[in-house]
Each structure stands twice: as C-alpha cells, then as structure tokens.
Amino acid sequence: MALAFDFIIIGAGTSGCLLANRLVNARTRPSVLLIEAGGRPEGDTLRAPFHRWTPAFTRPDLDHGYSTVPQKELNDRCIPYARGKGLGGSSILNFAVYLYGSKEDYNRWAELVGDDSWRWEETKERFKRIENYDTSTAHKYSKYADPRAEDHGQEGTVDISIPVDLEKGSEAYLDALLNLGHPLNLDLNSGNPIGVGVFPSSYSRQGRTTSATAHLESPPSNLTIWTENKVARLLKNGKKIVGVEVDDGRKASSFKDVIVSAGALDTPKLLLLNGIGPAAELKAHGIEVVHDLSGVGKNLRDHILAFICAEVDTDLTERYAFESNADSVRDAQQLWNESRSGPMAHHNGTLAGGFFKDPHLEEYPEFQALPKDIQQYLSKPTVPASEITGCAALFPPGSQLSPNSGYLSIVTFLMNPQSEGEVTLRSANPQDTPVIDFKYMEHPYDRKVMTEAVRNTVDFFQDSDLKKHIKRFVFAPESRSHEDVQKFLKDAVGTVWHAHGTAKMGRPDDPMACVDTAFRVFGVEGLRVVDLSVAPVTTNNHTQPTAYLIGQKAAEVMIKEYGL
Numbered sequence: 001m002a003l004a005f006d007f008i009i010i011g012a013g014t015s016g017c018l019l020a021n022r023l024v025n026a027r028t029r030p031s032v033l034l035i036e037a038g039g040r041p042e043g044d045t046l047r048a049p050f051h052r053w054t055p056a057f058t059r060p061d062l063d064h065g066y067s068t069v070p071q072k073e074l075n076d077r078c079i080p081y082a083r084g085k086g087l088g089g090s091s092i093l094n095f096a097v098y099l100y101g102s103k104e105d106y107n108r109w110a111e112l113v114g115d116d117s118w119r120w121e122e123t124k125e126r127f128k129r130i131e132n133y134d135t136s137t138a139h140k141y142s143k144y145a146d147p148r149a150e151d152h153g154q155e156g157t158v159d160i161s162i163p164v165d166l167e168k169g170s171e172a173y174l175d176a177l178l179n180l181g182h183p184l185n186l187d188l189n190s191g192n193p194i195g196v197g198v199f200p201s202s203y204s205r206q207g208r209t210t211s212a213t214a215h216l217e218s219p220p221s222n223l224t225i226w227t228e229n230k231v232a233r234l235l236k237n238g239k240k241i242v243g244v245e246v247d248d249g250r251k252a253s254s255f256k257d258v259i260v261s262a263g264a265l266d267t268p269k270l271l272l273l274n275g276i277g278p279a280a281e282l283k284a285h286g287i288e289v290v291h292d293l294s295g296v297g298k299n300l301r302d303h304i305l306a307f308i309c310a311e312v313d314t315d316l317t318e319r320y321a322f323e324s325n326a327d328s329v330r331d332a333q334q335l336w337n338e339s340r341s342g343p344m345a346h347h348n349g350t351l352a353g354g355f356f357k358d359p360h361l362e363e364y365p366e367f368q369a370l371p372k373d374i375q376q377y378l379s380k381p382t383v384p385a386s387e388i389t390g391c392a393a394l395f396p397p398g399s400q401l402s403p404n405s406g407y408l409s410i411v412t413f414l415m416n417p418q419s420e421g422e423v424t425l426r427s428a429n430p431q432d433t434p435v436i437d438f439k440y441m442e443h444p445y446d447r448k449v450m451t452e453a454v455r456n457t458v459d460f461f462q463d464s465d466l467k468k469h470i471k472r473f474v475f476a477p478e479s480r481s482h483e484d485v486q487k488f489l490k491d492a493v494g495t496v497w498h499a500h501g502t503a504k505m506g507r508p509d510d511p512m513a514c515v516d517t518a519f520r521v522f523g524v525e526g527l528r529v530v531d532l533s534v535a536p537v538t539t540n541n542h543t544q545p546t547a548y549l550i551g552q553k554a555a556e557v558m559i560k561e562y563g564l
C-alpha cells in the first residue's frame with residue numbers, strides 16, 4: 001500500500017528544501033515527503049570560501065552533468081551544464097553570490113502575472129524572512145560596503161554575509177572602477193544594483209550555506225526524506241495528480257499536492273514525461289496527453305558570461321602563489337577543518353564588481369526592435385545592461401603563470417538576455433537526459449549588448465589604474481575592435497547556470513503560462529511547480545536568491561490557502 005503524505009515535494013534543491021522546511025514547521029505540522037535524486041553531500045571541499053569554485057568542477061557525483069546541444073552562435077560548441085544533485089541541489093555547486101536584483105524585476109513580475117504581492121515592497125520583506133544576514137563586518141571597509149542591518153533579515157534560515165576582510169587586490173580593483181566614474185553602491189541588495197561594490201555571499205563563518213544545511217539539519221518527525229531516488233511517474237486519477245512513483249518502485253500518495261521542484265531542466269522533463277505539455281511533442285514520443293500546455297519546456301532563459309584573464313604583478317595580488325602550492329593548500333585545509341580559520345576562510349572570499357547601465361543602449365537598433373514594454377523595462381534607472389565580477393578564478397583553469405605573478409580574472413555578464421531556448425524530451429524513456437537548447441547569443445540584442453560590455457571590460461584592463469599591474473593577457477580578445485570581440489565571444493561565451501522560465505507563471509489568458517500565481521499547474525489538479533522554472537522574468541542577479549524567494553512565496557501561499 002502506498003504511504004500517504006499531505007504534500008510530496010520532488011527535488012530537494014534550493015527552492016524545494018526551503019519549501020519543505022516552511023511547510024513542516026507550519027502551525028498544523030502537515031506531513032511532507034521530500035524526494036531527492038542525489039544523496040547526502042559529504043567531503044572536504046564543500047564549505048570553505050576557498051572552495052567557492054571547487055564543487056562545480058570536481059564533484060561529478062553531485063552533478064547531473066548535462067550538456068546543451070551545439071550552440072549555433074558559439075561555433076557549434078556544446079556547453080556543459082552543471083545541475084546540483086543531492087540534498088541542496090544547485091546550492092551545493094553554486095558560487096555563493098547572493099544578490100536580489102533590481103526592484104523593477106519584481107514590479108515587472110507582478111505586472112506580467114497580475115499579482116501585486118510580487119511587487120518590490122512585499123518582495124523586500126519576503127527576502128528578510130528568508131535570510132540571516134550578517135552585515136557586522138562592513139565597518140572594516142565601509143568605504144566600499146555599508147549595508148544597514150535593518151534593511152535585511154536576521155531571523156531567517158539562509159546565512160548571508162559580506163566578507164570578513166577584503167582580499168589583497170580588491171581595494172585597488174574597486175578604486176580603479178570608481179576612478180573611471182562608476183558610482184559606488186554601498187548595498188548592492190537595496191533594490192538598486194547599479195554601481196560598484198562588494199558582493200554578499202551565502203556564507204556564514206562556518207562557510208557555505210546550502211539549502212540543505214539551512215533547512216534540513218534536524219528534520220522534524222513530520223518530514224520524511226527519500227534520497228537517491230528519482231521520480232519518473234506521477235500517479236493520476238483523470239486530471240488529478242494523486243501521488244508519485246520513484247525509481248525503486250515505491251509509491252506515495254498525497255492528500256493535498258504534489259510539488260515539482262526539480263529545477264528548470266528536470267521539471268519540464270517530468271511534466272512532459274507525464275503528459276503535461278505541448279500535445280504535438282507528446283504525441284511524437286507516444287506519450288498520452290493529459291493536458292495540452294504549450295509553455296512547458298519553452299521560454300528557457302539564462303544569463304551568459306565571458307572571462308577575461310590577465311597575468312599581473314604580485315603588488316596587486318598573490319593569490320596564484322598560494323593556490324599553486326599544494327603544501328600550503330593542504331595545510332590550510334587542515335586548519336579550516338580544525339578551526340574554520342586560516343587562508344581558506346578568506347581566499348576566494350571576496351567577490352566585488354558591479355552592475356552597469358549602457359549609456360548608448362537606447363540608440364542601438366537591436367534595442368529599438370524590442371517590444372515597447374521590454375524597452376520601457378530595460379530603460380528603468382535600476383535595470384542594468386551588464387555586470388562584472390572581479391577576483392574570479394584563474395581562467396582557463398590550469399593556466400601556467402610565472403612564480404612571481406598573480407592573476408586578475410574579470411567576468412562580464414549579460415543582463416536581460418533576449419535569446420529564448422527550450423527543453424524537450426529525447427524520448428519517452430525517463431533515463432534519457434533532456435534535450436537542452438538555450439540558443440545562446442541568437443538574439444541580436446544579446447550579441448550587441450554583450451559585445452559592448454566586453455569591450456568595456458577590455459578597456460578597464462587597458463585604461464584604468466590597473467594597467468600598471470598587467471603583464472600580459474592570458475585570455476582576451478586580440479583587440480577591442482568589434483570584429484575581434486565578436487570572434488572572441490564565439491569561443492568565450494559560457495553559461496552562468498541560471499536556467500529558468502520553462503514552466504512560467506502567468507495570467508490564465510497567457511497561452512505560454514504554465515502555472516498560476518499560486519504555483520498551480522494549469523489544467524490539472526493537485527500539482528504545483530515551485531522552482532526557477534516558474535520565473536517569468538530574468539531577474540538581474542545570480543539566481544539562487546530568486547529560487548529561495550520562489551520557495552518562500554509558495555510556502556506562504558500554500559500555508560494561507562490550506563490554513564496550515
């Protein structure tokens with residue numbers, strides 16, 4: 001006989017763990033089954049700030065390890081696509097940047113879905129309920145960061161902080177940006193990200209916070225967790241979803257809802273496999289149509305990035321000397337394991353950079369060709385065109401520098417990309433990976449704005465106060481000409497792993513909308529989607545805060561709806 005729970009959540013990722021936590025702690029203590037494809041992550045490299053970049057590239061056991069189809073505008077390259085697998089989902093692998101985006105992102109979200117509770121004023125309060133935000137270290141470098149404690153939450157579950165100390169080189173880099181005339185932004189999480197500042201991270205002094213460390217550490221008795229089990233089949237009674245079947249054949253039924261939180265690639269895959277999606281696509285794979293829903297798997301969006309890396313003198317930074325010395329790294333790991341201190345608490349702890357408007361944006365024909373409502377949104381004063389992050393990892397990884405050198409990597413990100421891709425089924429076999437096509441850089445707006453943004457980054461290396469430190473470029477366009485930058489981008493553009501939008505929230509009369517504002521899947525009963533798939537807007541941030549926000553908002557909606 002199937003076990004029965006009030007709620008079944010498929011996917012213990014960033015949104016899913018938070019949602020489970022909020023539901024099981026609601027007043028009436030509903031029973032929740034949380035099912036995760038991966039296991040319980042363990043290992044030395046999962047927590048220290050030093051390992052900001054490590055898990056994504058060294059832990060295939062914690063990664064679904066997807067790849068895109070060849071991307072036409074990127075020299076037909078297939079882009080490897082990391083997706084966290086294990087309790088915590090992609091918050092295990094991510095780079096811990098914690099930024100809200102622009103207040104206009106949430107105002108636009110509210111307009112698109114027809115629900116004012118998504119507007120910034122409410123969203124800001126919702127972020128406070130998510131986080132335990134440590135601003136106490138700002139006094140050490142208040143010239144560059146000065147977030148006010150009262151603007152952030154201290155009683156939530158997700159630990160956020162700004163670095164305890166700025167790494168060597170950060171101040172010179174920030175000064176160089178400020179001297180070019182970029183505005184200073186003392187709190188990038190104020191709803192206005194424009195300007196230059198120090199990035200907050202999802203770290204406490206114990207290191208990385210994942211959604212599992214934040215939400216599953218001591219699960220109450222009304223929370224049941226099944227790990228290393230994938231859901232492939234939703235159990236149906238007509239158009240009502242009544243439960244799930246997992247890989248090993250176990251079944252569970254739900255009194256209230258099955259909630260899909262499998263992330264923006266696996267959520268549409270699961271819906272499609274179970275007959276919810278575009279009818280023609282389902283029929284082509286011999287899948288019985290439960291509900292013809294055109295938007296499932298469509299509207300796939302992502303941010304893109306390009307690294308520029310230079311070998312620099314050690315007056316600017318000595319990070320290479322430390323990283324390339326295996327003995328120092330081993331000793332530092334031991335110190336971190338024993339006392340959560342030493343070089344691993346600081347190295348890679350600082351990310352700094354900023355969000356920029358493009359002063360010429362409105363003159364570009366590629367901008368003028370966009371629908372008017374998108375133009376208006378992009379023109380708002382707090383909506384950036386691009387982002388840069390300095391103090392990033394050596395790129396390409398493994399590059400050899402001379403022993404008395406350091407390196408400076410600056411990553412340029414395109415905000416508001418307009419290219420739209422899709423996730424489709426390879427076959428009706430649940431074991432097959434989804435077909436993922438982002439169509440990166442296919443929209444002319446993306447090519448234009450990314451080209452200009454990367455040219456500005458090259459200028460920054462060559463014309464700013466940093467110039468005196470630069471020895472040579474390790475990875476960069478041959479020149480700052482349009483042609484050379486475009487040629488470079490074909491080889492250099494990669495993903496930021498911010499996939500979203502594949503089961504987007506929207507008004508009932510939007511033919512591409514998949515869920516309503518209560519996260520209920522249109523056309524079927526007892527089924528909700530709660531993860532980045534539902535995002536109808538590409539928020540101007542790195543997307544883990546948006547995933548947490550979605551989990552928090554869904555919990556509040558469901559607790560109210562059911563009087564939990």
Ligand SMILES: Cc1cc2nc3c(=O)[nH]c(=O)nc-3n(C[C@H](O)[C@H](O)[C@H](O)COP(=O)(O)OP(=O)(O)OC[C@H]3O[C@@H](n4cnc5c(N)ncnc54)[C@H](O)[C@@H]3O)c2cc1C
Pocket residue numbers: 010011012013014015016035036037038056082083084085086087088089090091093094095096097098099229230231232261262263264266267270496497498499531532533541542543544545547
């Ligand atoms: C390498 C990398 C770096 C990133 N860096 C940053 C950053 O610095 N800052 C930032 O803000 N964002 C970053 N992101 C993005 C951010 O982490 C993600 O957008 C966010 O975590 C996605 O949350 P989610 O809940 O939608 O999905 P996920 O967290 O991916 O959760 C989905 C979960 O569902 C499970 N699952 C999937 N299918 C099934 C199934 N059939 N049955 C059971 N379980 C299933 C998965 O194993 C996973 O645990 C990064 C992401 C990656 C991969």
